Amino acid sequence: MTAATDDVTGNDLSSSRRPALEAPSDRDAFAKEFRRAHRRGLRRAAWLRALLNVTGILLFLAVWEAVPRLGTWVNPVLLPPPSVVFDTFVPMLLSGEIPANILASLRRAALGFGIATATGVTAGLLTARIGLLHHVSEPILHGFRSVPSIALVPLSVLWFGIGEGSKVALVAWGSFFPIWITTFIGVRDVPAAYLRSAACLGAGRLATLLLVVLPAALPMILAGLRQGIAVSLILLVAAELSGAREGVAYMMSTGHQMFRVDIMLIGLVLLGTFGFIADRLFVALIRRLFPWYTTAS
Amino acid sequence: MSGPLIDFDRVSQIYAARDGSPVWALSDVSLRVEAGEFVCLIGPSGCGKSTLIHLLAGFLKPTSGAVRFRGRPLDGPGPDRGVVFQEYALFAWMTARQNVEFGLRMQRVSAPVRRRRALEALDRVGLRHAADRYPHELSGGMRQRVAVARALVVEPEVVLMDEPFAAVDAMTRTTLQEDLLRLWRETGVSVLFVTHNIDEAVFLAQRVVVMGAGPGVIREDLAVDLPYPRDRGSAEFGREYARIAAALARGSRGTDQSDGERRAA
């Protein structure tokens, strides 16, 4: 067996310095140097990216600060600059008001999203693998899916009250659908060659499901979960605005009643940060758990 | 064991076309393969070669006739019949080693034994060094080697290969063919190998089954009596090549004229 050539991944080092790979020690040294250069390149790219990210944020803040101060056509009460917002933010943070609200919102979002993940993935798997179940559930599921989830806010309050139940239920309801539908499509479209390979290697139903179908559908499932995170946030806000005693959106609505735009802006920034961090954490987690996934697609 | 390992007994396979009309993929096909034989199926596109493979793999049930394996009618896919697909069917979420281990895992072989046997199997296809790479980190030829290792590690009695080397370049293909012959002789497994390539068939097979299309039938069953390893430059090789080319031409003259270009070696 001869021709198993090691293809070297493209890298600036391979083109600029190609040493004669004679002795094995030379080769080892080259490999070590290559690896180091590769890592250095990656690190530099990551730093540059972080730097540009921060620059973008600073630019945005600068413009925001400048507009209410310089522009005479802007009412600073309606659009307070970031410095004013920050002055409101710090005491609210230190008094524990903001952390408590964040915690309340996060708990609801996480609980609802968790329920949606468990039920959505299960429903997607079952409806995609069992034809009978698919056809029976098809009209109902698609019918409900077509109703904008926001429309259920008043009903949910009637049914579950204004306590935690209605908020968690709304978040779960809204994010269930994208998770279900993407899981369904992912499982339905698992390439036949995978299923056939598994069958030829003696895999039973359960092993095929767990070791082949789920991983093959994973890219789609993860896309659904990511969408579910975004939808969770929307419903969380809708639910909290419709009546709550704590939470980030609740804080915003009290700010509204007191005509405190700075408090409302704090809420907005918090929500944006939530969404951003949740998405980034999600992507980082995927990269860690499934090394083949991000690189393959 | 008495009787042939594989026995297609007057098998017909009819698919429904989109408009509901019947498509005769195979018509009254009988074929026997003995244990340990290396048989190539060759024929124009659409003559039912893949259908034949799928029937034996157990992915399909014949519309009429019987497919028997070791004298018994088939009941679905199983590890006694390994399959190597043309397209890459390696599990993308498993490393080369985990792919090869999959079949052993299904047999509940303990993890250390599994690991050892998978590494041995990868060693036999020259890829021990690539055991921890994912399929997308392997070249096309390397992936097919892993696929062969994965099919062979569970020690099937026959390996079914549907144009397994069609997508790799000519040089890699030659090496893959040599490796396959070596593995075949080391393990004594039977091989049923589909190809479009006369050169490949003459290089590999003890028997070349020439098929014809519309409906799919077996036209001729030719023995290739050349010792291994075969020399592509020899006069005998050229003679066998010409014999199979002639059989293919005879087969397609009556029915399908348009498939000549696909047979270019």
Ligand SMILES: Nc1ncnc2c1ncn2[C@@H]1O[C@H](COP(=O)(O)OP(=O)(O)OP(=O)(O)O)[C@@H](O)[C@H]1O
């Ligand atoms: N699922 C299917 N539904 C309808 N017709 C089919 C189906 N699969 C195959 N056929 C038809 O059956 C015939 C034989 O197909 P098959 O794939 O076995 O041919 P083949 O010899 O493998 O061709 P190729 O060399 O192109 O791979 C063809 O006419 C094809 O169009």
Ligand SMILES: [Mg+2]
């Ligand atoms: Mg085919």
